Amino acid sequence: MxxxxxxxxxxxxxxxxxxxxxxxxxxxxxxxxxxxxxxxxxxxxxxxxxxxxFNPVLVIGLPLAALISLALVLSLEQRAENIKFKALGFEFEGASGQIILWVICFVAISLSIKLFV
CATH class of the missing domain: 1.20.5 (Single alpha-helices involved in coiled-coils or other helix-helix interfaces)
Structure with a gap:
């Protein structure tokens, strides 16, 4: 080089x-x-x-869950160069890894909100 x-x-x-x-x-x-x-x-x-x-979770909780999961994915991506993982026979890396990780984080946070409310 x-x-x-x-x-x-x-x-x-x-x-x-x-x-x-x-x-x-x-x-x-x-x-x-x-x-x-x-x-x-x-x-x-x-x-x-x-x-x-009437429903504070819907108005405040879900947008905050989306922002928290985005912040988590961005912070992980800044610590490691490229996010990649394998699950259920699929391999995700690059942008697809970040998108799938965001979806998993959002669903997990949303389900935990639903569980405790």
């Missing part, structure tokens, strides 16, 4: 790392905006307030 290929690989790693940090930043911005808008709507609109009082 010559020096230009090494520089290209280094630049690519830095761009991927910057994208991951930007994605994490935007996730925080979107989650906080969702939280503020939901809280403001609950306090102002009586219809949404009734919905939250």
């Amino acid at each position: 010559d020096k230009y290929e090494e520089k290209g690989q280094s630049l690519l790693k830095r761009v991927v790392l910057a994208f991951k940090w930007l994605l994490s930043f935007w996730l925080i911005v979107i989650a906080s905006t969702f939280g503020f808008k939901t809280t403001g709507s609950i306090l102002i609109e009586h219809g949404l307030q009734k919905a939250v009082v």
